[in-house]
Structures are given as C-alpha cells and as structure tokens.
Amino acid sequence: MTVRVRFFARFRELLGTDISVTVQDGTHLLSLVKGIAEKNREGYDAIFDAKGAFREFVIVMQNGKRIDTADAGSAPVADGDEIAVFPPVAGG
C-alpha cells in the first residue's frame, strides 16, 4: 500500500516533503516516519528522542486528524493515508 508523508518547516528542510512510500500492511505510524527520517541523521534527531520515540512537542496528523504521538507505535496506517509531521515554533 502507498502512504503520503508530508514534513513541514524545519523538518521539510531536512527531509523533504510530499514523500510517497510503499509500505507493508500492518505498518505503524512510528515505524513509517522513522523509516523515512533515518535517511538524514539531523532530521531523525529533530523528530525523535534518544529512545526512538517522537519528541513530545512534535505534531503528527493522520488524514487531518491529530494523533497522540505516545500512541504512534500502535497506530496502523492504511492505503492512501496522508501523514503530516510538524514542529511547533516558539519565538516571538
């Protein structure tokens, strides 16, 4: 099945955006995003912590619906899904 992953802002700079990936049935959100991010060390470190979990401020949306990143390890992806990964900013 094919899933579309979109990175935003700094994540986009490091990893590109609008990435179409073919994954096996039963793939979960966490492993999907990790698989892509692993291609760029800096990009990976920006999104994941040392234990390999999503950094807690990272926003992940599946088809426009917010996913609690603590659940991403058990959230399955389906064919045609659109996943958005976004880093909030803090400056003013």
Next chain:
Amino acid sequence: MLSSRERERYKRQLMLFGDEGQERLKKAHIFIAGAGGLGSPVAIYLAVAGVGTLTVVDKDVVDQSNLNRQILHYDRDIGRKKVASAEEKLQAYNPDITVRVIDTTIDESNAASLVGHADGIVDAMDNYPTRYLLNEVAHAKKIPLFHGAIRGFYGQVTTILPGKTACLRCIFPCAPPQEVFPVVGATPGIIGTIQATEVIKYLLGTGDLLANRLLIWDGMAMHAEELRVEQNPACPFCGAGCGSKKTQESDTKRAQKRKTK
C-alpha cells in the same frame, strides 16, 4: 461619534466597514503581551487602524540584537525600556488612541489583573509557559487569544475562541524546547500582521477567523498550509470537566502513558 479628523484619518478603511465598524474599533481594548518581533507589527497595525485602547506589556530593555525584527524600536532606543519606546512610537503613529504600557513580567500572580477588561489578548510572547498562562486567562475571561509564534523563516498562527475552538493546550500540549531562536524580521512581520488582521476582523465581527485552523507559514518554500485542529477531550487544560485537579491527573496519565511505551 468620529471626529472630522478621525473621519479623514480612517477614510480608506471607512470604505470597508463604515462609521459603525470604526466606532467598534475605537471602543475596543486589546491586550498585547510582548513588544518584540510579533508585538511590534501587531501593535503598529492596531494603532493605525484606530483600536481605541492598547495595553502593551513587556519587561525587557531594547538590545542591539533586537533591531533586525522589533520594528517598534530604533537604534537610538538601545538601552531604553521597550514599553517606553513602544508608547512613544504608537502615540506618534496615532495620537487619537490610548496607549497603556506596563513594564513587568507576566506571571501567574498578575496575568488576570494585567489583562483587566480587555476585549482580546494578542500572544506576542517568545515562550510557552507564558502562552499557557495567557490561554488560561483568555478562557477565564471568555475573550479570544490571538496566537502567533515564529522561528527562522517559519511561523504559525491561530485564533482561539474559548469554548468554541481548540485551546492552546489542545493544539500544543507540550512546549517545544526554549532556545535562542534564529529569525529574520520579515517572518514576525508576516505572522504579526496576520494576528492584527484577525483582531480587526474579530472586533468588526466580519470574515472567517482562523478558528480551529492552524495556519503554518513556510517562508523558505513560500508556502502556507492550514492544519485543521479540534478540541482535545483529553486536553490537560480544557478537556471535559476542566479544572486544576483534572489537569494534574491528565498530566500524570500522559506521563505514565509515555513511560509504558
């Protein structure tokens, strides 16, 4: 009633919303938290639009390194209190409005009283702890919070309407790490100007607000994206039955959930 001087000053926007709209702006009071990168364009555009009363709060002193983005402050203001500099510029832009400035740090003990009877809060802060505090005050007073934040060429902006939209904690349950952030002045210029547009629309009761919509600005790709957001039933602040005990429970639950993963 608008004076003939005001009628002339606002001529080009009276074409948009008439005397009635202008009177609404004139009667309004907006609280601007921060006189920095975002606070500067927000305050300037609200002042020239004729928002009757602006309260600007900031504790800092103008530093040379602020000047690439904080357009309320000039080179000659270095070392001066930001609120003094802001007051002078805003009154010079528009002597027909009232500018109140407060030289203090917004904290838990003073936030609600600083905001007072303002009709809305503009989040022009540079840190999430204070933003969460403003979120709480906005909800307690049932007034909108116009959120904006920036980094580098990127920004985000949304309008929070207590009880109607996601709150700041629903959207950002965890704060990104605090840092000395890189920034080019045009970015807060864009985001602050969007915040000011939202304030004006809200006060006029017109247009479509960024309600439950998080606008994401990418100046590098020159692309704006909109993420739909919604109230989070598990929100540590506004989730069902909202209250401090609940907040603590949710925080604990979330922490436990993470530990078990």
